Amino acid sequence: MLLLFRFLALLPLVLLHAMGKMAGFCVYELRPRYRNRLLSNLQQAEVCEPDKCKKLARHVAGQSGCAVMELPKLWLSSTSGINKFVKQVQGFDQAIANRSEGQGVVFLTPHLGSFELAGQYIGSKIPLTAMYRPPREAKIEPIMRAGRERFYANLAPTNLRGVRMLVRALRSGEAIGLLPDQVPVSGEGVWVPFFGRMAYTMTLAPKLILATEARTVLTWAERLSCGRGYILKFIKLDFESDDEAGLALEINSAMERVIRTLPGQYLWSYNRYKMPRVKETR
Numbered sequence: 001m002l003l004l005f006r007f008l009a010l011l012p013l014v015l016l017h018a019m020g021k022m023a024g025f026c027v028y029e030l031r032p033r034y035r036n037r038l039l040s041n042l043q044q045a046e047v048c049e050p051d052k053c054k055k056l057a058r059h060v061a062g063q064s065g066c067a068v069m070e071l072p073k074l075w076l077s078s079t080s081g082i083n084k085f086v087k088q089v090q091g092f093d094q095a096i097a098n099r100s101e102g103q104g105v106v107f108l109t110p111h112l113g114s115f116e117l118a119g120q121y122i123g124s125k126i127p128l129t130a131m132y133r134p135p136r137e138a139k140i141e142p143i144m145r146a147g148r149e150r151f152y153a154n155l156a157p158t159n160l161r162g163v164r165m166l167v168r169a170l171r172s173g174e175a176i177g178l179l180p181d182q183v184p185v186s187g188e189g190v191w192v193p194f195f196g197r198m199a200y201t202m203t204l205a206p207k208l209i210l211a212t213e214a215r216t217v218l219t220w221a222e223r224l225s226c227g228r229g230y231i232l233k234f235i236k237l238d239f240e241s242d243d244e245a246g247l248a249l250e251i252n253s254a255m256e257r258v259i260r261t262l263p264g265q266y267l268w269s270y271n272r273y274k275m276p277r278v279k280e281t282r
Contacts, residue, residue, distance in 0.1 A: 001139045005071075005072040005076060005143055009072040012227060013229070014228075016069040016070055016227070019069050020066035020067070021062035022065070023068070023069070025065070028058055034269055035061075038057050039053060041268040042268050044195060044197055045195035045268075046195070047260055056263065064269060067223075071116060071147075074116050079124050082121060082124055084229075085230055086117075086121060086221075086229060087231060089234075090232065090233045091233060091235060094234070095215075095236060096126060104173055104175065104176070104212055105174075105175040105176075105214060106205060107175055107178070108216060109180075109218075110179065110255045110258070113220045113223050114223050117230055117232070119148065119177050123153035127175065128153045128174070128175045129153070129155075129175070130176065130177035131158060131178055131179070132145075132148070132158070154169075156176075180251050180252075181270075184203075185276055185277055185279040187279060188204065188276075189276060190248050192252055194272060198273070199252070201252055205247070205251060206243075206248050210242070210244070216237040216251075217236050217237065218235045218237055218254055218255070218258060221233075
């Protein structure tokens with residue numbers, strides 16, 4: 001597996017994205033369940049005209065393939081290699097402006113564009129602790145961990161120990177990274193609207209924000225066409241609510257606004273509206 005990843009990492013980004021698009025198109029055509037969920041979520045969100053949703057859905061499938069095929073390049077590239085892919089950065093300096101005063105930063109990265117690159121870039125600039133869930137394919141885990149733990153990045157497990165790591169990082173004036181559009185386990189979220197439909201939404205980010213008074217930044221990496229690289233964008237969020245449910249709703253609303261600007265690169269195939277699984281007890 002490592003040899004395969006090393007070989008793929010040598011290929012130019014434009015070729016990896018071309019391969020990813022072809023794979024994505026094949027999955028879209030051959031897997032009805034995947035195709036139907038993708039179309040259903042697009043139509044639910046009303047981000048496309050009814051007669052154009054199928055075209056957008058195929059584009060989304062191709063971009064999802066790009067997200068997979070670019071991983072070897074991102075996990076195995078050097079710091080200079082990562083920076084070479086980033087063609088423009090918007091708002092990062094403002095996002096971390098108060099770190100010298102000891103204020104932590106919560107980076108929220110939805111499944112939009114190259115969310116993997118966003119974490120890599122932040123971790124190459126400042127100390128970052130990110131919540132980590134092992135992949136389904138165990139063979140990939142060592143490569144993933146090695147790729148994500150480079151630079152200043154630390155990985156926090158999805159348990160109480162991991163939450164404590166996040167709190168310590170924020171109280172030390174460091175940064176943490178979370179994917180706010182994942183469905184948490186039962187008891188760790190609230191039901192609030194997301195694109196007009198109730199979705200079980202994590203309360204971990206709101207709890208950390210309220211407990212540490214950290215600043216919150218929404219970030220994503222827009223994938224440019226023809227393998228030209230990425231544009232990284234950072235937007236500071238200011239909240240009006242002072243409770244977990246209110247903050248969760250405001251975070252969802254902020255993600256909606258951003259996703260509507262780049263609907264072709266969001267992971268619409270994810271079952272965002274599913275019932276949460278029951279947390280395992282030992």
